[in-house]
Amino acid sequence: MYNYKISLAYDGSKYLGWQVQSNQPLKTIQGKLENVLGKLFDEPIQVIASGRTDAGVHARMQVANFHTTTYKNPEEILHYLRQYLPQDIAITSLKDASERFHARYNCLxxxxxxxxxxxxxxxxxxxxxxxxxxxxxxxxxxxxxxxxxxxxxxxxxxxxxxxxxxxxxxxxxxxxxxxxxxxxxxxxxxxxxxxxxxxxxxxxxxxxxxxxxxxxxxxxxxxxxxxxxxxxxxxxxxxxxxxxxx
Amino acid sequence: MYNYKISLAYDGSKYLGWQVQSNQPLKTIQGKLENVLGKLFDEPIQVIASGRTDAGVHARMQVANFHTTTYKNPEEILHYLRQYLPQDIAITSLKDASERFHARYNCLxxxxxxxxxxxxxxxxxxxxxxxxxxxxxxxxxxxxxxxxxxxxxxxxxxxxxxxxxxxxxxxxxxxxxxxxxxxxxxxxxxxxxxxxxxxxxxxxxxxxxxxxxxxxxxxxxxxxxxxxxxxxxxxxxxxxxxxxxx
Missing domain, CATH: 3.30.70.660 (Pseudouridine synthase I, catalytic domain, C-terminal subdomain)
Incomplete structure (x- = not known):
């Protein structure tokens, strides 16, 4: 298993918040990310944020992590995300993380x-x-x-x-x-x-x-x-x- | 005749530009202003800007002037404009001007x-x-x-x-x-x-x-x-x- 640490900014105006809503996953930031990453890695991806943000709330810096079974270069992932994410979500950094890094539990x-x-x-x-x-x-x-x-x-x-x-x-x-x-x-x-x-x-x-x-x-x-x-x-x-x- | 000097800011994203287009006046900033001022003063109002801005261009500070045959207090005009203008147009100042002030000719x-x-x-x-x-x-x-x-x-x-x-x-x-x-x-x-x-x-x-x-x-x-x-x-x-x- 590989683990990635991702920092992102988003304009939350059009979203139901960070966390996936079972009926409308693509109206959440988590859902948008999981959808694009799932296509790139060709496996279901779960993105764990430092915490949820509510509907309409913005982030200048949110941090999350996700695990994958295959390895891809961070630069390749960034180019793919830039191509397929909407303009109201921007990835500001994406790095390999230690296997133990957890965006929610490790947040101080x-x-x-x-x-x-x-x-x-x-x-x-x-x-x-x-x-x-x-x-x-x-x-x-x-x-x-x-x-x-x-x-x-x-x-x-x-x-x-x-x-x-x-x-x-x-x-x-x-x-x-x-x-x-x-x-x-x-x-x-x-x-x-x-x-x-x-x-x-x-x-x-x-x-x-x-x-x-x-x-x-x-x-x-x-x-x-x-x-x-x-x-x-x-x-x-x-x-x-x-x-x-x- | 009374003359007013007006300073305004606008997000031009949704407009065809400053200048009234004969077929779609309300898709221009000039048209929006003339429409609201015309209702307040109950007479046709022409708003003269320092110059036009093109479709999609924004203004942090545009200056214009307009003449009226009746006098209203600037504060009353400002309250009316705030009530009826859309949120992408903001008046930042409105003052009585000398009769000779012309927003385009006098611009340095x-x-x-x-x-x-x-x-x-x-x-x-x-x-x-x-x-x-x-x-x-x-x-x-x-x-x-x-x-x-x-x-x-x-x-x-x-x-x-x-x-x-x-x-x-x-x-x-x-x-x-x-x-x-x-x-x-x-x-x-x-x-x-x-x-x-x-x-x-x-x-x-x-x-x-x-x-x-x-x-x-x-x-x-x-x-x-x-x-x-x-x-x-x-x-x-x-x-x-x-x-x-x-």
Whole structure:
């Protein structure tokens, strides 16, 4: 068995997300990749990502791996993928990996970016890649609120995950709010994120930025352990998986 | 009569260009604006731009003006336009202008940017906004070639314009090649450009960058005064009108 490590970027606008849906595999990024690789290697290929991304979410850097029974040169694989993948999926690197490398189990931390366009008119070049909130946001209050999310917490209030057996305890290393050409981006770096966690944290930070909630409310929300206490789920098209670290 | 100066940005992907086409006015940026403004002011409005942009060409900053017989507050006009214009057209400023201001006649110089994505895989977030040339370009040679285009020249070889009465003499102040996240952008600053001039200059500079033509060939092309001597017309989707100066 051979193992390959692959890094890729994708515009998630047209997809149901990373993970194969049994009825519509070709509407997922995983399904597109498995389809093209399966044809090249002439065997069923399973592509394992660092984690799934939801419908409409983009990736500037997703990492995955896949096993094959025959060996092909990475350069040959790259040329084939460039020819047959759609233009909204780009492979940024493809390398031979050790047999033990597993894109999900070996992932240490991840960085996400959530893009918010605060212009009065939405920037026409960011419409698909940023959430349009044409308001002046109180950035210092958002930073204060974000500081309460740092460290290890039970993020039960910040997920729509229903599975009660799975732990909702996660660790956030940093949250950085940076200016962009048309607004701000909020970068989140952590050891892993629950379903919808980044989007619910963003929706809640926006409530603070808009003056609908005080920064200290974050403490009450964390303690309450109920999804109903946090802000709305920000839409998927503003979210980018930025980096996966090993 | 009242006169308004308007600055706007647009993603030209879905349009036949700036200028109204008699059979399909709503497939042009001018037509979209005139339609919405006409409804607001309840009179026919003509919007005069600094110059037309071709089908598929974008603008980060286009400038235009329009006259009305009744007066409305710029803020009211902006709110109405935001409500009724599609998301690929954004008004970045709208101000009262002196009666004599004319967006085309008063324009002093323009800046265009042509974006080239040189990654092996096209960047998924730039597919609509950059020309994909997955090759390593010889930038110093491109800069040498560009230097021969500076100053006042007869650019007859660099236009597809057929009108023999119109002068083809133009002045280029500067051509700057800058790196971007996925390749390069070539900025052109001049007192005005002929039809397809920026795209033909770009196609010719690319021939030099790819090693198909020597930088000195530019001199022969200028002297020859024939479109057949220059390189191909680079596609419209990589071109942005960046700035209009008064």
């Amino acid at each position: 931390t991840k960085r996400y970016g959530y893009y918010i366009d605060t212009n009065f008119f939405a920037d026409p070049f960011s419409v698909r890649f940023a959430y349009h909130v044409p308001e002046s946001l109180h950035l210092e209050k958002m930073e204060q609120a974000a500081s309460h999310l740092l460290g290890t917490h039970d993020f039960k209030s910040f997920t729509s995950m229903k599975n009660k057996k799975k732990s909702t305890i996660k660790h956030i290393h940093s949250i950085d709010i940076q200016p962009t050409s048309c607004g701000i981006v909020i970068y989140y770096h952590g050891n892993g994120f629950l379903q919808h966690q980044v989007r619910i944290m963003t929706g809640t930070l926006l409530e603070v930025g808009l003056g609908h909630m005080e920064p200290e409310a974050i403490l009450t929300i964390l303690e309450g352990k109920s999804r109903a206490l946090a802000g709305p789920t920000a839409p998927s098209h503003g979210l980018f998986l930025e980096e996966v670290l090993y | 110089t323009k800046r265009y940017g042509y974006y080239i994505d040189t990654n092996f895989f096209a960047d998924p977030f730039s597919v609509r906004f950059a020309y994909h040339v997955p090759e390593s370009l010889h930038l110093e040679k491109m800069e040498q070639a560009a230097s021969h285009l500076l100053g006042t020249h007869d650019f007859k070889s660099f236009t597809s314009m057929k009108n023999k009465k119109k002068s083809t003499i133009k002045h280029i102040h500067s051509i700057d090649i800058q790196p971007t996240s996925c390749g390069i952008v070539i900025y052109y600053h001049g007192n005005g450009f002929l039809q397809h001039q920026v795209r033909i200059m770009t196609g010719t500079l690319l021939e030099v960058g790819l090693g198909h033509m020597e930088p000195e060939a530019i001199l022969t092309i200028l002297e020859g005064k024939s479109r057949a001597l220059a390189g191909p017309t680079a596609p419209s989707h990589g071109l942005f009108l960046e700035e209009v100066l008064y």
